[in-house]
Amino acid sequence: MYKPSSRRSRLLACGLATMIAVGTLTAPVAASASSATTADFDDGVQKSLDGLIGEEFPGALASVRDADGRVTRYTAGVGDLETREEVPADGRVRIGSNTKTFVATVVLQLAGEGKIELDGPVEKYLPGLVRGEAGDGRKITVRQLLQHTSGLPNYTRYMHQDFFKIQHRYVEARDMIDVALRHKASFKPGKGWEYSNTGYLLLGLVVQKVTGRPIAEEVTRRVIDRAGLRDTYWPGVGDQTVKGPHPRGYTVRKPGGEFVDITTMDPSWGGAAGQLIGTPDDLNTFFLTLLDGKLLKPAQLAEMKKTVKAPGFPEGWRYGLGVVKMKLSCGDTAWGHGGDIDGYETRDAATTDGRAAAVAVTALPGGEAGALKVIKVVDDAVCGAR
Template sequence: MVNPLISAKARRNLAVCGLVTVIAAGAATAPAASAGTAPGPQESLGKLVGKEFPGALAAVRGRDGVEENYTAGVGDLKTEQEVPVDGYVRIGSNTKTFVATVVLQLVGEGRVKLDAPIEKYVPGLIRGKAGDGREITVRQLLQHTSGLPNYTAFMHDDIFEIRHRYVEARDMIDRALRHKADFAPGKGWRYSNTGYLVLGLIVQKVTGRPIAEEVTRRVIERAGLTETYWPGPGDQSVKEPRPRGYAAKKSLGELADITELDPSWGGAAGQIIGTPSDLNRFYLALLDGKLLKPTQLREMKKTVKTPDLFPGWEYGLGLVKMKLSCGQVAWGHGGDIDGYETRNAATTDGRAAAVAVTALPSSEAGAKKVIDFVDAMLCAK
């Protein structure tokens, strides 16, 4: 899983890591846009699929609470089966918002302090040239200002060679700790999956239960997310109905099926599976104050300006503030993991849009098209 927020060029530098042309086919249909009108959701989604993305699926909710689902492309390049409506996908770094929500719930309960050093909760875990847990705070982990090096930058380049390997969070943290800190704590901003693995261990230490269980109990169940789950140890599949996910395979020179893989290396930074409609439901519940007390939600929405994010985006505590092309503001995150990319956001007046494509972008233009879809849906009148 790579940074889901940065440009495609920068993304390739952090990657863990001729194609097939597909025909757009949707669960819902819409007439072609007439001159002078913006294209509708179905037409816009259809424009996403092609050589980069075999399939796409989206859920769009209006202020009135009515949600429509759309699909385009094919869900299986081998059988040419259609993309399932609101199918399951790996939602990657959207997992961070779930984890941040649990941490902030613990803050609200007085069990964790945002500006306390992480040494208080995981003594001795972070030492050496990568950083010092006595100087890094919980807030800095949540906001990517800790300086901890990003472990995914040091993973194997070919996901196909490691796809079935199970790892523990500590394995990935140790991998990062062999490298020099990006900067002193609080003196910069750089996206770090490592910080969220540490947050997962902090939750485990404080509650006595694993992060997957706490996210399920405190967030997934509380928000009524019936189509979201944290895959357990050894679960390498994605529930059906789901489109198959693809990644570029160097030996083939084309996209290859990567649906089945062990996501343990994503952990608290990117392991969750869900659907576009459940992503909308989660972010709307979060913004509505159903998951956090007002004080903690305000802390979550305190953002910093950052390098590498797309223009107009700022990072809070596991939550991204996005300035839309229509001048309004939306909140979300997004996620990349081999086989799937999700882009999603919601507004405080009840609008939400989530889209998933079945491969990671291979170009700057491809990455922007996915983001532009969400922007267009939220700005539509």
């Protein structure tokens, strides 16, 4: 949901977007170097990150990997407005809709194992669940759920507009799916494109039906552990905290109002559409590992990269199966996703030659301009990391 017309509809939004082999990562270094070229690049990234801090974003953190495998971390602003503590380098944040790429990876793995048919109907896995004006599971395919071409109503559009009233409420995936199914479909399956978190909640249930295990467990076992992501995890039932070093996440009660700490919240409403917690380093590692073919077989990775136009996204961006193809300002192509959730926004991008950048800010932008500022930092970092 890149379109900024509705704050609630933008939650878990898609935006910009591993290391080559687990266990062979280049150790992160400080934002300084001996060569003038590298020093200039680091200064540029730091200056861009500093430029994000102000009325829209209290804090920011980033991780950049260049084509030679050098990893550099950056921070800006403050990590806690009350204590004025610094932003922890590579701190954990809620990564929102980046979760979708993890879920899509599991679905494609299962497709490669012959357990899920991408062009098979949702009805095959969840009989009788999707019916009515919202859509028909007999006519919607798994691929369409992955690619946002199902036409299913987006449940976050219909959530309570005052998030503070549901901040600590636990919900099941079916609760949110039922919210969506009370509304009309946006279009007939395969006849349009519209970002829908509902499809990914259904994919979580498809995985559970096929494997007999919850989506959180499958994502952890099949993706997080295999990619060696040490700081990424799926919050358990009732877990409202962000574990380990992390900057506080903020929101406002009304446009132009003061920041309110919203770090502690129940993310269950995000589920398979956006519940994960991770770090910029881990996001880079995940996307580079994915692009390098370490998580998917060649046939399934090729399916993931089949894209369609994504109206409302920045020019040159297209959507695949849980991943975004981006045209960078320098002419290069990158892959990633990104995500928004109350308290945090993340943007990320990775290239097939080993470059990657992930930026997190500790509040959602108030409009399109703020979101584009974060995207530009990522774009500049990836383009300059050659």
